[in-house]
Amino acid sequence: MATLGGNAKKHKVTVVGSGNWGSTIAKVVAENTRENPNLFEPIVQMWVYEEEVSIPKSSKHYDASSELCSKPQPLSQLVNQLHENIKYLPNIALPENVVANPSIEDAVKDSSILIFNLPHQFIPKICRLLGGKILPFARGISCIKGVEVSESGIRLLSDQIGEELGIYCGALSGANIATEIAMEKYSETTVAYDPPAMDSRQPSPSGSPSTSQVNLVTTDLGDLHSATSKQAQPSKTKLQALPADYPPLTHETMKKLFHRPYFHVRLVSDTAGVSLGGALKNIIALAAGFVDGLGWGDNAKAAVMRVGILEMVRFGQAFFSTTHHTRATTFTEESCGVADVVTSCMGGRNFRCAKMALERGMTVEEIEEKELNGQKLQGISTAREVNAFLKSQGMEADFPLFTAVYNILEGKIKPQQIPDLIEPKDT
Ligand SMILES: NC(=O)C1=CN([C@@H]2O[C@H](COP(=O)(O)OP(=O)(O)OC[C@H]3O[C@@H](n4cnc5c(N)ncnc54)[C@H](O)[C@@H]3O)[C@@H](O)[C@H]2O)C=CC1
Numbered sequence: 169m170a171t172l173g174g175n176a177k178k179h180k181v182t183v184v185g186s187g188n189w190g191s192t193i194a195k196v197v198a199e200n201t202r203e204n205p206n207l208f209e210p211i212v213q214m215w216v217y218e219e220e221v222s223i224p225k226s227s228k229h230y231d232a233s234s235e236l237c238s239k240p241q242p243l244s245q246l247v248n249q250l251h252e253n254i255k256y257l258p259n260i261a262l263p264e265n266v267v268a269n270p271s272i273e274d275a276v277k278d279s280s281i282l283i284f285n286l287p288h289q290f291i292p293k294i295c296r297l298l299g300g301k302i303l304p305f306a307r308g309i310s311c312i313k314g315v316e317v318s319e320s321g322i323r324l325l326s327d328q329i330g331e332e333l334g335i336y337c338g339a340l341s342g343a344n345i346a347t348e349i350a351m352e353k354y355s356e357t358t359v360a361y362d363p364p365a366m367d368s369r370q371p372s373p374s375g376s377p378s379t380s381q382v383n384l385v386t387t388d389l390g391d392l393h394s395a396t397s398k399q400a401q402p403s404k405t406k407l408q409a410l411p412a413d414y415p416p417l418t419h420e421t422m423k424k425l426f427h428r429p430y431f432h433v434r435l436v437s438d439t440a441g442v443s444l445g446g447a448l449k450n451i452i453a454l455a456a457g458f459v460d461g462l463g464w465g466d467n468a469k470a471a472v473m474r475v476g477i478l479e480m481v482r483f484g485q486a487f488f489s490t491t492h493h494t495r496a497t498t499f500t501e502e503s504c505g506v507a508d509v510v511t512s513c514m515g516g517r518n519f520r521c522a523k524m525a526l527e528r529g530m531t532v533e534e535i536e537e538k539e540l541n542g543q544k545l546q547g548i549s550t551a552r553e554v555n556a557f558l559k560s561q562g563m564e565a566d567f568p569l570f571t572a573v574y575n576i577l578e579g580k581i582k583p584q585q586i587p588d589l590i591e592p593k594d595t
């Protein structure tokens with residue numbers, strides 16, 4: 169058994185993204201890197217998409233006489249001076265070892281662990297910027313909720329990132345309203361990490377290979393492009409081994425990175441189940457918002473949640489069971505499945521915005537723009553992407569709730585039609 173610690177090098181960690189969840193995860197991992205200096209470098213880099221931000225009068229940092237409040241300031245500088253992300257995670261103190269960095273190239277330099285945490289529409293751009301700039305043996309974790317759909321099929325975001333960057337990428341997802349976790353209120357999450365076996369190697373007692381030594385291994389990353397069949401076809405990506413002078417990157421190391429007394433981590437190997445749970449629950453949360461916005465109450469919400477969970481399981485089985493060995497139990501037993509549906513349908517942004525849209529007679533996009541102060545919904549684009557994929561497979565009718573949400577967003581049907589559309593046949 170390889171032991172933790174005692175290695176010449178430590179893992180440097182970068183969080184790519186600094187929104188509501190990105191800043192929260194930076195806080196979580198920075199607390200852990202500080203507590204585990206035998207495994208990790210204490211400083212956590214957090215890449216910030218730079219923008220000019222004014223300190224609001226409601227902030228405890230507001231002081232009319234201060235230079236800082238006289239005009240808008242670059243967000244990264246404010247984070248580093250105030251140790252708070254006043255725009256995306258206000259009123260939460262970030263540990264001083266979180267360093268905001270507006271240069272993505274600089275933020276990822278020499279990092280062996282990359283945590284991707286930004287709205288999914290920005291992944292292609294980020295991967296283009298990162299190409300050739302990261303350590304070739306880096307490992308990723310995607311905390312992003314969504315899927316990628318293109319002409320060639322559907323891909324998990326962890327696969328998209330892994331394949332575009334030529335690295336292994338796992339996934340973290342769960343019933344995780346960011347602000348509650350930032351306030352250190354108890355929650356649990358699911359981390360899917362199924363790295364190449366070479367990462368858990370024994371550290372060599374002497375003459376460890378240097379970081380420049382290349383060990384290429386062909387590994388099945390389960391690419392999901394499904395040109396000819398419903399189940400997507402795996403592709404081969406060459407992975408470079410983690411050099412032996414780093415601590416092995418095992419489930420144990422990942423737990424040390426993410427688990428906190430208030431944030432309980434369960435590790436599993438079903439990356440597809442974890443990724444899909446986080447993506448599809450956002451469509452269900454929109455449906456819950458629509459029925460709540462009609463004033464229909466908790467029974468109606470429970471009905472769409474029940475149907476939504478069944479569609480989630482069916483989706484995983486239909487498209488990801490052969491190549492990714494997705495298990496129905498990941499959706500029904502883990503935080504990333506049923507628990508995320510429940511929390512998202514009670515207090516998530518997708519739920520709240522869909523509800524408000526109905527109450528105010530506006531579109532969900534208009535509410536997002538007006539109410540979220542730059543935060544982004546993932547449910548609208550996911551509903552559209554999933555619908556495009558289902559259409560391409562001729563399977564819209566097999567997913568009546570997902571299809572209804574799409575049609576409501578497109579203005580083709582009314583939310584009042586949901587009950588008839590999702591009505592199961594009598595047995
Ligand atoms: N907020 C939450 O409670 C949770 C969010 N998530 C997921 O985490 C992911 C990230 O979401 P949040 O951190 O909540 O983000 P957010 O919605 O709070 O913030 C939007 C982020 O996008 C960035 N951005 C804006 N324009 C950009 C551009 N052109 N290029 C790159 N970045 C740009 C902003 O700087 C900001 O960091 C999403 O997939 C979301 O579904 C997952 C669990 C909980």
Ligand SMILES: O=C(CO)COP(=O)(O)O
Nearest residue numbers: 342343344345516517518
């Ligand atoms: O993913 C979330 C909770 O687990 C947050 O959902 P929203 O993006 O709808 O706020």
